[in-house]
Amino acid sequence: MEADAFNARELANGRITTQNVTAATRTAQKHLGLTVDGKLGEATRAALANRMDTQPEPTSEPPDQLDQFEGTLARIPRSRAEIMQAFGNPGTLGKPDKLWRRREIVTVRDLPGVPYKWHVQVHRLAEPYLREALKRAAADSTYRVERCGVHVHRAIRGRASLSLHSWGIAVDINPSENRAQKFQRGSGPIPWSKEWTDQWPDGMDMAFVEAFESVGFTWGGVWGKSGGDFVDRALGCSFFDPMHFELRQR
Numbered sequence: 600m601e602a603d604a605f606n607a608r609e610l611a612n613g614r615i616t617t618q619n620v621t622a623a624t625r626t627a628q629k630h631l632g633l634t635v636d637g638k639l640g641e642a643t644r645a646a647l648a649n650r651m652d653t654q655p656e657p658t659s660e661p662p663d664q665l666d667q668f669e670g671t672l673a674r675i676p677r678s679r680a681e682i683m684q685a686f687g688n689p690g691t692l693g694k695p696d697k698l699w700r701r702r703e704i705v706t707v708r709d710l711p712g713v714p715y716k717w718h719v720q721v722h723r724l725a726e727p728y729l730r731e732a733l734k735r736a737a738a739d740s741t742y743r744v745e746r747c748g749v750h751v752h753r754a755i756r757g758r759a760s761l762s763l764h765s766w767g768i769a770v771d772i773n774p775s776e777n778r779a780q781k782f783q784r785g786s787g788p789i790p791w792s793k794e795w796t797d798q799w800p801d802g803m804d805m806a807f808v809e810a811f812e813s814v815g816f817t818w819g820g821v822w823g824k825s826g827g828d829f830v831d832r833a834l835g836c837s838f839f840d841p842m843h844f845e846l847r848q849r
Contacts, residue, residue: 622792623830668814671724675815675848695752712737720750722767735810742807769845776801777842784837819843
C-alpha cells in the first residue's frame with residue numbers, strides 16, 4: 600500500500616490523530632531549523648517540499664554516527680555476534696564470567712549530569728560513548744538525570760537470553776519516570792504528543808534522546824530502525840521502554 604493511501608486509511612479510522620500530526624510537525628520543524636510551533640503552515644510545507652526536492656534518495660543503511668563522535672569502536676555493533684566480538688563474552692545466564700567482569704567493567708562516579716552519589720558500572724569501551732551522550736544531553740536538554748543504571752547480569756525480561764545490560768552497554772535513565780509500557784501495535788502514543796506526556800508526564804524530552812542517538816545509542820522509547828523518524832518508529836512499535844538506551848544499531 601502506498602504511503603498516501605495508508606495514511607488516508609489511518610486518518611479515516613482514527614489511528615492518526617491531530618496530536619500525531621502536531622508531534623510530527625514539531626520534529627520536522629526542529630530538523631529544518633524552523634520555529635517549532637507544531638503548525639503545519641505554508642512556511643513549513645514549503646520547507647518540507649524543498650527538502651524533498653533537494654535530498655538524495657535514502658539508502659537502506661542508517662547513517663554512520665561514528666562520523667560525529669570518535670569513540671573506541673570501529674563501528675557500533677548490530678548483531679549479537681558483533682556485540683560478542685566488540686565487547687567479549689560475559690558468560691551465560693546461569694554462570695556469569697567473573698574474570699570478564701573484572702577485566703571489562705569499570706566503575707565511574709563523574710559522569711556528566713549524574714549525581715555523584717551514584718556509582719555507575721559500565722563496559723570500559725562503552726564508557727566514552729555514555730560520557731559523551733550525557734555531556735551532550737546536559738548541554739542541549741532541560742531534563743535532569745536522577746538515576747543511571749548500566750551493568751547487571753540478567754536475562755531480557757520474559758526471555759531466556761542475556762540482556763545487553765549484562766555487557767554493560769545498555770543504560771536505564773530515571774526508571775520511575777520512564778517505565779516501560781505495552782500497547783497494541785500501531786496504537787501506542789507518538790513521542791511527546793499529548794498522549795505521550797499523559798503517559799509519561801515527567802519523562803525525558805526530545806533533545807535528551809537525540810543526544811544519546813547522536814553518538815550511536817538506540818532508544819527503547821520507540822523500537823525501530825536507528826535514525827528513523829520518531830513517528831514512523833512509534834507506529835510500528837508495541838513495546839515502549841523510554842528509560843532504555845543501548846549501544847547497538849538496529
